[in-house]
Amino acid sequence: MQNTISEAFTNLINKLQGWLSAIIQNIPNLILAIVVMVASYFIATYIKKIVLKLVNKRVKQQSISNMIAKISAVIIVLTGLFLALGILNLSKMLTSLLAGAGVAGLAIGLALQGTLSNTFAGIVISFRKRIQIGNWVETSGYSGEVIDVNLKEFALKEADNNIVIIPNKTILENPLKNYSLTTKMRVFLNCGVGYESDLELVEKLTKETIANTFSQVKTPENVEFYYTEFGDSSINYLCRFWIDAESMLEKLKAKSKAIIEIKKAYDKAGINIPFPIRTLEFNNKLNFDDAVLDKQFSNN
CATH class of the missing domain: 2.30.30.60 (SH3 type barrels.)
Structure with a gap:
């Protein structure tokens, strides 16, 4: 029993001496690995600031700029970690880390597929001019x-x-x-006038009204005017003109203003803008036919 304990103690001492010798032999590599890790940390911090400044010039969204800068810093730190493990001759551990990272990345990607797709789509959209x-x-x-x-x-x-x-x-x-993306928008205006109207006068008055209402329309010749069809109660036309606008709200305001001014001009000139009318006719013939049918049914 005493011999067994003595042998185990001797093996422990030899093992510790072997580890101590390995540590002493690898002290230069350990110091170098620590230097690489510390250097990668400071380099990552510096790179993060540079990337943040560069991205802020292209992307207005602060959250996306911060994310891109953090990803850059993480890549630098991971690169330093892999270099440090290589210096310490821990190639097997390095291989295991890479394999584990691949499996973990695959699992996370499958679990967060929708979230990641929205994230990358947000990055792509942010860089679109x-x-x-x-x-x-x-x-x-x-x-x-x-x-x-x-x-x-x-x-x-x-x-x-x-x-x-x-x-x-x-x-x-x-x-x-x-x-x-453009500074000009085209306004489309559809309307109709009565069949008794002077069509040449309607065209001239409409163009002049548009030109006098909008400063962007220099002359009546810049207004497009086309009669399109003989409607049920009116002769319809299409009027088109360009304005300086960058939103649909400005376009709607311009169209509303054009309708108001054209209505005023038509009222002043006595031009009618008709609306559909339905006439219902009741006569004695209809009543007589109903009486005859009632009499026939009663005789049968």
Whole structure:
């Protein structure tokens, strides 16, 4: 028994001496690995500040800028960790970490597929020059001003002041109309005048009214005017003109103003804007036929 204890104690001493020798031999590598880790930390902090400044020049969303800067810092730190493990000859541990990271990444990706898709879509949208905060856009059946783009959603403020929240993935996968990309918008105005109207006078008066109402329309010749059809109670026309506007709200205001001024001009000139009329006729023949039918049914 005493010999067994003595042998075990000797083996323990030899093992500790072996570990101590290994530590002493690897002190330079350990110091170098620590230096690499500390250096990677400070480099990551510096890189994070630089990336944040660069991204802020292109992206207005602070949350997305911070996320991109943090990802850059994490990549630098992980690179330093892998270098430090390689210096310490821990290649097997490095391989295990990479394998574990791959499996964990796959599991997290499957579990958070929807969230990650919205996150990456938000990053892509933020770097698009044609979609900026303050633009008036129309997408997925909604129209309004872009007030926020973050890592999860795309926020619009509609003309009625309601806020619409749309997932970033939906924005990226569907068509989007941006009214703010151009400084001009065309207003379409449909109307009709009575059959007794002087059509040449109607055209001239409409063009002059539009030109006098909007400063952007220099002359009546800049207004497009076309008669389109003989309607049930009116001769219909289409009027088109350009205005300086970047949102649908400005376009609606311009159209409303044009309708008001045209109505005033037509009233002053005695031009009629008719509306559909239905005439109901009751005569004795209908009553007589009903009486005859009632008599026939009664005889039968």
